[in-house]
Amino acid sequence: MSEPVTSEPMTSEPLNAADRLLARIDAAGAPICVGLDPVVEKLPAVLRPAAGDEAAALAIEQFSVGVIDAVAGVAPAVKVQAACFERHGPAGVAALARVLAHARTVDGLETILDFKRGDIGISAEHYAASARGAFRADWSTVSAYLGTDSLTPFVGHGHGAFALVRTSNPSGDALQSLRLANGRTVAEAVADIVAVQGASSVGASGFSALGAVVGATKRADAAALRTRMPQQIFLVPGFGAQGGGVDDVLPCFRADGRGAVVTASRSVIYAFDAADRAWHEAVRRAAEDLRTQIGSAVGVRA
Amino acid sequence: MSEPVTSEPMTSEPLNAADRLLARIDAAGAPICVGLDPVVEKLPAVLRPAAGDEAAALAIEQFSVGVIDAVAGVAPAVKVQAACFERHGPAGVAALARVLAHARTVDGLETILDFKRGDIGISAEHYAASARGAFRADWSTVSAYLGTDSLTPFVGHGHGAFALVRTSNPSGDALQSLRLANGRTVAEAVADIVAVQGASSVGASGFSALGAVVGATKRADAAALRTRMPQQIFLVPGFGAQGGGVDDVLPCFRADGRGAVVTASRSVIYAFDAADRAWHEAVRRAAEDLRTQIGSAVGVRA
Numbered sequence: 001m002s003e004p005v006t007s008e009p010m011t012s013e014p015l016n017a018a019d020r021l022l023a024r025i026d027a028a029g030a031p032i033c034v035g036l037d038p039v040v041e042k043l044p045a046v047l048r049p050a051a052g053d054e055a056a057a058l059a060i061e062q063f064s065v066g067v068i069d070a071v072a073g074v075a076p077a078v079k080v081q082a083a084c085f086e087r088h089g090p091a092g093v094a095a096l097a098r099v100l101a102h103a104r105t106v107d108g109l110e111t112i113l114d115f116k117r118g119d120i121g122i123s124a125e126h127y128a129a130s131a132r133g134a135f136r137a138d139w140s141t142v143s144a145y146l147g148t149d150s151l152t153p154f155v156g157h158g159h160g161a162f163a164l165v166r167t168s169n170p171s172g173d174a175l176q177s178l179r180l181a182n183g184r185t186v187a188e189a190v191a192d193i194v195a196v197q198g199a200s201s202v203g204a205s206g207f208s209a210l211g212a213v214v215g216a217t218k219r220a221d222a223a224a225l226r227t228r229m230p231q232q233i234f235l236v237p238g239f240g241a242q243g244g245g246v247d248d249v250l251p252c253f254r255a256d257g258r259g260a261v262v263t264a265s266r267s268v269i270y271a272f273d274a275a276d277r278a279w280h281e282a283v284r285r286a287a288e289d290l291r292t293q294i295g296s297a298v299g300v301r302a
Numbered sequence: 303m304s305e306p307v308t309s310e311p312m313t314s315e316p317l318n319a320a321d322r323l324l325a326r327i328d329a330a331g332a333p334i335c336v337g338l339d340p341v342v343e344k345l346p347a348v349l350r351p352a353a354g355d356e357a358a359a360l361a362i363e364q365f366s367v368g369v370i371d372a373v374a375g376v377a378p379a380v381k382v383q384a385a386c387f388e389r390h391g392p393a394g395v396a397a398l399a400r401v402l403a404h405a406r407t408v409d410g411l412e413t414i415l416d417f418k419r420g421d422i423g424i425s426a427e428h429y430a431a432s433a434r435g436a437f438r439a440d441w442s443t444v445s446a447y448l449g450t451d452s453l454t455p456f457v458g459h460g461h462g463a464f465a466l467v468r469t470s471n472p473s474g475d476a477l478q479s480l481r482l483a484n485g486r487t488v489a490e491a492v493a494d495i496v497a498v499q500g501a502s503s504v505g506a507s508g509f510s511a512l513g514a515v516v517g518a519t520k521r522a523d524a525a526a527l528r529t530r531m532p533q534q535i536f537l538v539p540g541f542g543a544q545g546g547g548v549d550d551v552l553p554c555f556r557a558d559g560r561g562a563v564v565t566a567s568r569s570v571i572y573a574f575d576a577a578d579r580a581w582h583e584a585v586r587r588a589a590e591d592l593r594t595q596i597g598s599a600v601g602v603r604a
Contacts, residue, residue, distance in 0.1 A: 039424065054572045083421055083428035089436030092398055096391035105466060118445050119385055119418050120471040122341065126385035134355070134391030143420050145447045145466060147473030169422040171449030174495055178488075186488055193476055251590070 014158025016203030017138060018211070018233055021077065021110045021160070022258065028076035028108065028269045034287055035114070035265030036064050036099070037081040042270050044205060044279040053088040060084060061095035065102050067269050071287040072282040079235070079263050080137075082115035095184065100135045111137045112235070116164060118143025118150045128153035141213060141235070144190050148197045151210060155201045160209035163194045168238030170217025177221075181212065191228040191257030198232055207233050207259065211252075214252055216244025216262065222250035226259070234260040238266030240290075246297045257298040264290050303583045316460025317434030318505030320513070320535055321339060322552040323412045323462070324560065330378035330410065332597030333560075336589055337416070337539065337567030338366050338401070344572050346581040355390040362386060363397035367404050368410040369571050372582040373589040374408045379536070382439075384417035384536060400438045407496050414537070418466060420445025420452045430455035443515060443537070446492050453512060457503050462511035465496045470517025477543050479523075489523065493530040500534055500599065509535050509561065516554055516563065518546025525553040528561070536562040536593045542569030542592075548599045 024173065025031045038060035040049055049059035068078060080103070085096035094107040103111045105157075107251035113135050117127040130156065131140040140154045144163040154161035166176055166187040184192070198210035208231045214222050216238035226234070234252040238244040239262050252260040272279035312592040314408040327333045340362040342351055351361035370380060382405070387398035405413045415437050429561075433442040433456065442456050452545065454529040456463035468478055478489040486494070502513035510533045516524050518540035528536070536554040540546040542562050554562035574581035574590030 019332050023585060026575050037425070082423055083419075083425035083432070086395075086432045086436070088426035089432065090396035092436075093388075093395040097392055108468075111578075116445075117418065118420060118447075120469065120474075123339070123383055123385035126389035129389065130385070130388045134394075135389070143418070143444055143445050143447055144473055145420075145474075145477060146469050147476045147478075149471050149473040164420075167448050169448060169451050171451040172422075172447075174449045175447060175488075177493060178450075178481045178491055180488075186477075186480075186482075186491075189477060189480055189488075197317065 016201065016205075017158060017160030017209040018207035019203035019205045020158070020261070021233065021261070022205045022207060024076035024108050024110050025261065028291070030291040031258075031261045031298060032075050032233070032258060032287070032294050033076045033077035033079050033112065033261045033263035034067065034071045034224060034268050035263045036084075036214035036269060037265045038063050038084050038269070044272060044276065045274050046277055054091045057085070057088040057091040057095040058095040060088070060092070061099055064099040064282055067283055068099070068103050068106060068109070070283040071268070073285060074291055076108060077110040077112060077261055078103055079112040079114045081265075085132045086167065097135055100105060100137055104136055112139040112141065112162070114141045114182060116141045116143055118146055120146050120149040123166065124150050125153045128159070132159050132199060144193060146274070148193065151194070151197055153163050155210050162189070162211040162213045162233075162235040165194060165212040166188050166214045166218050166221050168217040168242055168244065172215075185221075188224065188228055191225050195217060195229045197231075202231050212237060213237065216248045216252070217242065219248045219251055222248075226251060226254065230254075232259070236260050236262045237265075238292065240264040246293060249294070251299050262294050281301055312533070318503070318507075319460060319462030319511040321505035321507045322460070323535065323563070324507045324509060326378035326410050326412050327563065330376065330593070332593040333563045333600060334377050334589070334592050334596050335379035335381050335414065335537070335563045335565035336369065336373045336377045336570050337381045337383065337565045338369060338386075338571060339567045340365050340386050340571070341464035342379050346574060346577055346578065347576050356393045359387070359390040359393040359397040362394070363401055366401040368582055370401070370405050370408060370411070372585040373570070374411060376586060376589040376593055377412060378410060379412040379563060380405055381414040381416045383567075384415060389398070393480075399437055402439055406438055410412055412441065414441040414443065414464070414573070415439035416443045418443050418445055420448055422448050422451040426452050427455045427497065430461070433461070434461050448497060452493065453496070453499055457500075457511045462513060464535075464537040465492070465494050465516045467514040468498060468516045468523050470519040470546065472543055474517075487523075490530055493527050497531045504533050509533055513537060515539065518550045518554070519544065521550045521553055524550075528553060528556065529593060532556075534561070538562050538564045539567075542566040548595060552599060555600050564596050587602040
């Protein structure tokens with residue numbers, strides 16, 4: 001884990017992360033991502049653990065692996081929420097590494113480590129090395145508040161980053177919606193930083209390995225941000241359980257139906273009755289529904 | 303680790319984090335913090351590990367424990383940089399937990415987990431539970447870009463948080479220095495959010511368990527932020543190796559010499575020749591120098 005590990009042969013340049021993600025979206029037939037935010041209280045009854053972090057970590061690992069297998073071939077990407085694993089201390093972090101390692105064995109599946117790190121200098125480099133090496137993720141989510149110092153270590157060598165630009169939670173407005181003296185909002189100022197910084201990592205697809213998180217509950221903002229960041233792939237959380245609908249996510253896409261990935265978590269991974277032993281099937285059906293819903297709306301060919 | 307663990311008896315309300323930190327500063331004689339950012343390349347020769355993350359994690363743990371013991375009784379606080387440990391995967395995270403557990407055994411030593419998390423909802427609660435439970439830290443550093451949703455889970459039950467307001471890195475200016483339509487900078491807008499939110503967790507000392515990170519290299523900004531956040535303790539990185547001097551940190555303090563903690567990392571923890579087997583003594587002397595330098599400047603009685 002001390003060195004970045006990739007599945008690509010070391011003799012050739014790894015594929016640009018944006019190009020790889022878009023190819024996988026095309027292959028799967030819809031720009032969707034399943035968010036893995038596992039908590040023990042919501043697991044299927046057959047997986048409910050005994051007390052303690054070791055047992056909890058093992059249970060959420062088993063559940064996560066089950067979800068990944070259930071959505072394989074349906075979703076081109078999974079996003080794993082680090083907090084759910086870190087909650088359980090070192091045992092949880094070890095489980096997180098194993099879950100991402102498993103996801104990597106699934107053909108055509110892009111992995112996003114949702115850990116929202118934001119630091120500078122050697123600390124930012126450490127986090128990036130961790131994402132690439134220890135966790136072997138394809139993408140990281142990162143905070144841009146400290147500027148490009150926090151972003152650049154995460155972009156390149158086949159890895160990509162989604163910078164937090166506009167989030168779906170109500171209290172995010174208190175800062176992100178503020179109007180600057182030159183007319184932009186704070187979120188738009190972050191978007192401009194991301195657009196400029198991302199220009200150096202644009203792949204053959206015309207999209208950058210530096211993307212943006214844009215919440216699905218901010219419809220009007222999304223359209224403005226799409227214009228400001230023409231080369232960014234938008235990672236769009238907030239669909240489904242958080243209240244965003246199809247109409248809310250459409251402005252995140254370009255007119256050609258490309259440029260965004262809609263992520264749904266609770267509405268897919270908990271789409272079962274707790275007592276249902278065949279919970280995998282319910283999860284797969286929910287992922288298929290998501291694929292149909294988003295795929296038909298944005299017109300990506302299945 | 304699934305439940306918050308504190309050293310206080312569960313029958314009484316834990317001490318407000320700000321009150322506890324200030325009492326420890328008074329006892330130590332100066333408002334200083336030693337930053338633990340251990341990297342294998344800079345360890346004393348006697349601790350240099352073999353290859354691999356397991357060995358590296360063990361080596362930085364041994365070094366960190368040695369530094370903590372060396373500065374015990376000199377510095378009232380240590381700040382542990384999570385990235386340096388996460389760099390080494392699950393083994394590194396396990397080492398981080400042990401280092402913080404060790405720091406907790408040192409009388410009068412406040413612990414700050416510098417992990418700069420910034421998430422919302424249950425993810426923010428998971429991170430807070432991790433800081434309190436798995437890592438048993440007294441304080442966390444947190445990002446405020448997503449608003450108060452990211453801050454509130456970290457404040458209370460004896461735990462405190464330092465929100466990132468103004469950072470010491472050059473690229474932070476691109477966002478933090480921007481001027482809003484109403485005349486404030488973005489950093490000042492964040493400061494106002496922190497000041498308002500922190501009002502509900504002010505202790506007997508008059509300071510809040512919600513503090514602020516304000517870099518030591520932004521002298522003019524620090525004075526303005528001190529005025530906007532009268533009840534916040536400032537955690538002030540950037541002293542020493544990052545270029546900040548005594549004159550730069552003074553505006554972070556109130557006129558009575560209270561309200562800030564100056565943190566130095568590299569200038570203290572690497573204050574030895576690599577070949578020096580008595581490296582602990584050099585680290586202790588560097589911490590004593592820091593105490594003298596800051597203590598005499600701000601006039602806190604030793």
